[in-house]
Structures are given as structure tokens and as C-alpha cells.
Amino acid sequence: MTTNAAMQGKAMSVEEEKIQGGVQSLEVGLTVLDALTAHNAPMMLKELSEVLSMHPAKVHRYVVSLIRKGYAQQLTDGRYSLGERAHAFGVNALKRTDMLELSQRYIQDIQQHLNCSIHVSKWFADGAVVVQSLESNHVFNIITRVGSRMPLLKSATGRLHACFQPEHIIRPLLEKEWESSAKPEQYPANWEDFLELKAKILSQGYASVTGDMMAGINAISIPVFNFTQQLDHVITCIGTEDQLPEGQMQQAIDYVLGVQRQIDALFHPAAAI
Template sequence: MDKERAGIQSVEVGFTLLQALGRAPGALMLKDLAFAAGMGAAKAHRYLVSYQRLGLVVQDGRSGHYDLGPAALHLGLAALTRLDPVQLARERLPALMEQMQHTLALAVWGNQGPTLVHWMPSPQTVVAHLRLGDVMPLLSSATGRCFAAWLPAATTAPLLQAELQQTHGADAPTAPAIAALQPLWAEVRAQGAARVEGHLLPGTAAFCAPVFDASGQLALGVLCLGPSTRFDARWQGAVHGPLSAWARQLSHDLGHAPAVQA
């Protein structure tokens, strides 16, 4: 069994070159690529010769820089077409539940707004009044705030307008109120998740973190909620930190590459 698990070390070593190219913002010189992969230039060159033959790597004839080749592109596209964000998230929720011990849910953007598509109640505390298929409000729920913060304004504006008119009256101007929400959306984006305490369900607190796909679009939101008396509602606390990390890892595995801050 140990021999079967041993694998081929040279394949694993050489793969670090492909990983380095995948992390780089563009093509790399041999010395820079070898350094990024943690190996000598001569050794890296031998691997790159084989990778060029396979189409995994290409070399610019003028600059000599190396970059990922068409075979790497085809493999990546094949993997992306087989990814189902919701299914992948559902498979990983049990492990998150073991860590969080609070009710979890998944939501996607539907025709009428953020819609709950999967529900995993905590074995310790069950938050009632929410069901699969429920559409969450944009203003008073963590799920709604998460989607409102990351979706294009043109997508969310009609729903925001309808919610504000329900609160302030059908004749009340909504444009100033929508504009006044920008600091809230900015805070959600800065924190990497949305938070509410008692807004939608009295005595309940919640976080919702975004999951992005390879194109950078919001694929789904992962919601964690529980009773305020037992729920850590602090930013970077026992709920927010692990939930955001889980969402970032899932985004990464869906092919999302966060924008590099200047």
C-alpha cells in the first residue's frame, strides 16, 4: 500500500513550475520561474522542455519567456465545465457544520432575489421560520445584503426600490435612499461578508459570505445563523472568520482569482 501511494516524485516536483505560472500575472523568464518554483534554472529547463512538447507550456520566441500553453487551457476549461458550485458547496457543508455548530444554508440569485436552495440545521439549535425556496430581503437579511453588495446595481435596484417603498410608502423617492446604502455595501465588501443581528428574525444573528466563480461572478452565498445569545457576531470572530475562509477556499476551487490590490 505504501508503494502504491508513493507516486512519482518527479511529477510532483515538476508540477510546481505549472503552479508558479498559474500564480504569476504573466509570462516569466526562466530564472524567475525557477525561483518561484524553488528549483535551479537547469532543472527547471529540463521540465519545461517536456512541458512544451505536451503543450502545457509555451515559450515566446523573441523574449524567451514561458507561459501556460493550450493544453493547460483545455484542461482548465474542461474542469470548469464540470463544476457545479451548489453541489460542491453542499458536499463541503458537513465539515463546516462540525466547525461552526450553527445552522447553515446556501442561497443563489433567483428571479425574485436571493433564494435559499439548501438548508442544514444545527443539531444543537434550529432556527425556524425559514424554508427552502424562501426569497430573502435585500435590506434586512445577511443573505440579501451579501447579494446586494456584490451584484451589479442594475440587478438589485428594482428589488431595493420595492423594499424601500414598502417601508417608506409607494410615493417616497427611493433614489436618495438607495444612494445612502452605498456605505453599507462598502462595509460588506471590505469585511468579506454581510452581517445582521435581529433584523429579520428577532433574537437571531447571521453572517453571509460570498462565493465567486471563475469569471468573478457571485455564484452563491453561504449563510450561518444562530441565536444571538450563543452566536459570535463580531467581525473576525468565531463565526465570521471561518465562514469567510470557507467561502474563499470554495471560490478558489471554482477557479476564482481575486483581483490584486494596487
Template structure:
């Protein structure tokens, strides 16, 4: 056994609260958060006060529920950007962008859904209000459709990310139904039909859905265990972006994603 080094026990105890929030499907009341972390509400509250000052945790003034804060997001994004899959993908975006002439991005699964962790803008790109750390909608973006389709394959055992995905899909579908949007699925049956098409094509696409006059593709990249590691996103104005499934944007994007998956040890069989 390696020798035990001295540490700060209170830091280790407090981190348990952050772990509970990270694993939770949503914000938590103090009593539930404390119970899940195995401590009293009074003790948990003292830690949470400090975490709020550091912006690791936020508290909703209306519901009084706690959730992870912006500092936790920054730490998570920094860690995700250092993953081997993201590093390898970033190295390949430059040549791919030169080939297809469109803005490219990388997205990974975060606590709130598919999250943009890298962005390379083409010189001919339109201006879009997207930033690093933005969480993409599941039903109206190519990124969201890609993660929805490939994170929850049929006939697979559910795990925490898939359970979280199911909850987010349900919530977003309810919001779209209230808005009476006709450009996105309006029932879970329509969602499943659309996700089946994404799986069959190996690529997700939106046209005029996320932003007017804008089209986008997202191609999945898998790791050696067959898990979705990230999505490679191409985005552009319909004035210059060819949205054809077999066009000059889609083909190189799919090829790049398949090659990266292979290099990460994925065997497509």
C-alpha cells in the same frame, strides 16, 4: 460541423417564451411576452396554456400577467445545486458547522433574488421558517445584503442580474418605507452606506432584523471571473450565536468563504 439530430421544433419554439420570462424584470402581459419571443399572441397563448398545466408558468388572475411557475423554480434549483461551486461548498459545510456550532445555508442568485439552495441545521439550532427555494429579502437579511453589496460593485458595467437587483432593491425599499420600519435603511443613501460597510468588512450581518432574537452572517464566494458565485450563511439564536464581527462565528465563516473562492480560481489580488 456535428450532424444535426432530429428534435421537436415546437418544444424549441415554446422554450423561447420561458427564456423571455427568465430574462424579464417581472411578469409580462401576453402581447409583450409574445412580441419579445417573436410570435403572435394567439400562438403564444397556446403554448402558455400547456406551460400552465405543467406549472412552468403561472398567470395572475388580477393583472393577467404571466410569470415563471413552481415547476420552473424546481428545475432551476436542481440545476443550481449541481453547479461545481455549490457542490464544493456543500462538501465543506459539515466541518464548518462542527467548528462554529450554528446552522449553515448556501444561497445563489435566482430570478427573484438570493435563493436558498442548501440548508444544514445544527443540533442546537432554533426553529426558523425557512425552506429550500426561499428568496431572502435584500434589506433585512444578511444574505440579501451580501448579494446587494457584491453583485453590484461600484464602477462596473451593468448587466442583466445587476439591473434586476437594482429594481428589486427599489421595490423593497419602497415597501419598507410604507411599513415605516426603523431597523432597515430608509433611503437609497442609507442603503448605499450600509452596502459600502458590507464591502469593506467582506461580510454581511443582521441582528434582530430578519427574525426576533436571531442573528446571521453571510460571506461572499467568488468564481474565477470575480463574479459572486454564492453566499455562505450562518444563522442562530442570540442565546448561542456570537454576532461579533471578529467572533467565533464570523472568523471561520469568512475564512471558509475565502478558501472556497480561492479553490474556484478567484484571485483576490
């Protein structure tokens, strides 16, 4: 007598076989699509056939199907390349990619190389907010709590974020900080000063402070852009004068800018060439 459990097990086995079996013709078609994707340039049928180790007539049948569905196209010179549907897949994949997750390996590299504290921030409705914080191996650590809103005028983090916000958003927030500031001699002290600082930051590609937010505490911030070249998040290295000496800031800046270029090359390979 067959039990319910046995029947369920048999049903699962049949279902697993179906899944494992797959559709061979689809797999072959996707292999052809993979070859077009990996080549980075249009291909002649003969070239595609050689790459796939497949008879040209067979390759042609699959290419025709890919063209019909918009995943491939034939150019006027006879070569084949990716079609609009394939490009749409790529764009959608980029849109769904978590840039912060992508940056993790590089964030860890910076933390280990400079051995200083790191915090990562994103721009929310009314300011730059810390979303990740890593401590250094030093006895004395600069700890920035996740959820902290960073000052726009005194912190490298805030200054960098401010440079990428439109005037109608950032100017009222800066005015509010100027009004509540207890240091009238601070820089930037007004909108004109900020525009001057903004031009400098955008030109050099980073923001830095040496004791501006807190005496003896230095920081460097670099931007990370998404696939549309919009600011996604900011990585900030922060340390004491011993950990991040003012006299050696340029060396640290050169290093983090090099890392920033590596991150940027992942999403903008054409710009990195």
C-alpha cells in the same frame, strides 16, 4: 454450436480487450503533458527527461507532437511550457465545475464548528433564493426552506447578494421592499443608505445582521466566487442569540472568513499567495 449469447459474450470480450489495450504512445504523450502541467513553470528538455526518467530524444519526439497540436510550446530561451490548447482545456474544466459541490466540505465544516443552521443561496431573476439548508444539532432550529426568497434589506443573505447586482436590477427590487416595509426606521432606509451599507459590506467581505430580520436571530453571510471572480453563491450561518451570540459575533465572523479564504484559494491560487 455457438449460441447468440456466446457470440455476444465473445464480442464483448474482444471490445473490452481493445479498450483495456489502449494506445500506449498516446498514454506516454499524456504523461509528458502531465509533467509539464505539474511543474508550474517552463522546463528544459533535460529537466523534463529527468522527471519522466525517459531518454531526452524520446521525450523530444513527444514534445514536438504536443507542440504541433497546440498542447505545448517552446519559449525563446528553449524551455517548454503548456500551449494554448492546454490552457483552453483548463478554462473549460473550470467553467463546468459546480462551485456549490466544491463548497460542500467547507459548508459542513462551518456547520459543525459553529453548530448553527446553514443555508446556501443563489441569485435568480428577481432575488436571492435558498438552494440548500442544513439544520444545527440544537433542540431549537432556525429552518429556512429550500426555495425561500430572502429579503434584500433585512437579511444578511439578501444584503450580500444585493451588493453584487447592478443598479438597474437591484434598485427597483429595493424600492419595492421599501414601499412595502412596515418599519420606516429600518436601515438601510433609502438608496443612499444602501450605497453606504454596500461600501461597508464589500470592504469587510461579509454581511451580518443581529435581529434585523427577526428579534433574537443573528446571521453572517459570506460570498463564494467562481473562477471569473463573479459571485456564485452565498453561505449564511444563522442562529439564535444562544447559538450565535451578538457578543461573540466577531469570533464567528473571523472563522467563516478564514473558511471563505480557503474556498477562494481553490479557484484563485495566485490571489491567495
